[in-house]
Amino acid sequence: MIDILLLIGVILPIVIGILIKVLFIPASEGISVTGAHVFFKLDLPLGGMPITEAQVNSWLVIISIFFLCLFLTRNMKTRKQTRRQIIAEWIVTKTDSLVRSNMGKAFMGFVPFIAAMLALSAFSSLLTLVGLFPPTSDLNVVAGWAIMVFILITYYKMKCGPWHYIKSFGEPVPFLAPLNVISEIATPVSMSLRHYGNILSGSVISVILASGLSLLSRKLLGGIGTFPLFRVGLPAVLSVYFDVFSGCLQAFIFAMLTMLYVSGAFAEDEYNERKKRKKAKAEAKAKAEV
């Protein structure tokens, strides 16, 4: 019984998303490539806080994933695993091994974060399959994630001390420092633009193709062409690539880059050395006090 409720919890947010779209968003006429629809705007400084389709759909995805987690981890047993338990364990072990092979053992705390990134990105992109606006084709959404990655990178670079961090910009030659700063900033920008651009271009191509095909059928078939016959088939095949494959691939690339950048930012040897030095210093101080 609870299982069914949880499953409903998984599916209901998507249904609500579709309902919201059907009820509140007017059907677009002709070809138009626009950003997310703004439901309402809160009056706040810095240009106000628009609550858009992208935000709402992200929340729906999060709620859906939350119920999915509850559903998968319900009634787990050490023996005689249920099928969903096997799925849950598969997810955990797979992400574990992914993070271990890409980041190393010191970063095992990152496993849920990487999983969250993968899930949010992939499911957001896959929302196009049910006709919803994919939050990943909104630059702000992806930029938020990229900024989080940037913060993590900086945090791990700072772990070896602020002086070490500042010094790293002067390498290999001090006058390259401006370039280093640019490359530092370019990381999140390129990450967010890559993800956002891929998903958006997929939607754009889909829209162009669909309208082009309907135009073609109208021109070639005349009166019957009011029913866009050519739109049957081909867009679906392309959708498999642009929506499913590209969505999952971009999620994977984003997570992959996150792992590589963050683990690359952390100089483990240096950190351990610094820790040792600090410890030795503290001990010397303690001795001096005695």
Added chain:
Amino acid sequence: MPTLDVISINLWDILISFMNLAILYLILRKFLYKPVRNLMAQRRAEVESQYAEAEIANNNAHIIQQQWQKRLDKAEADSDMLVKMSVANADKRNEMMLAETRDKADKMIRRAQEEIEREQKKAEASMKKEIVDVSTSLTEKLIEREISPEDHRDLIDSFINDLGDEE
């Protein structure tokens, strides 16, 4: 309904998305990874405890096997000894019985010989008497006169005794 531009940057939207990712991270950590990791740890502990139990049971079985082997060896030795002992006993008894029977047979033979001798003597005595009688009667007839039997008897006895000795 208004829409955002295709490329638009809004700090609040970025912040919301940032928070979304953080929230999903917390959700996954709490509701997916924690229970599954706990479960796996529990399972590992269970497996390990079972291994330990199996090892103990194995050791016990080994010890018991050794004990039984010892007992079996002892029983074999015991039975060997018993067989040897009983064989020896049987041999002894056999000999004893043989000796006894030999004794008995010897005794019987001796008794029979004695009897024979006695019979012989008896026969000799009766023969002597008969001979004496016959000879007396014969001599009576021959000489036709009375002889004192006592004298006669002595005479013949000595004769027969001589006769018997010569034989």
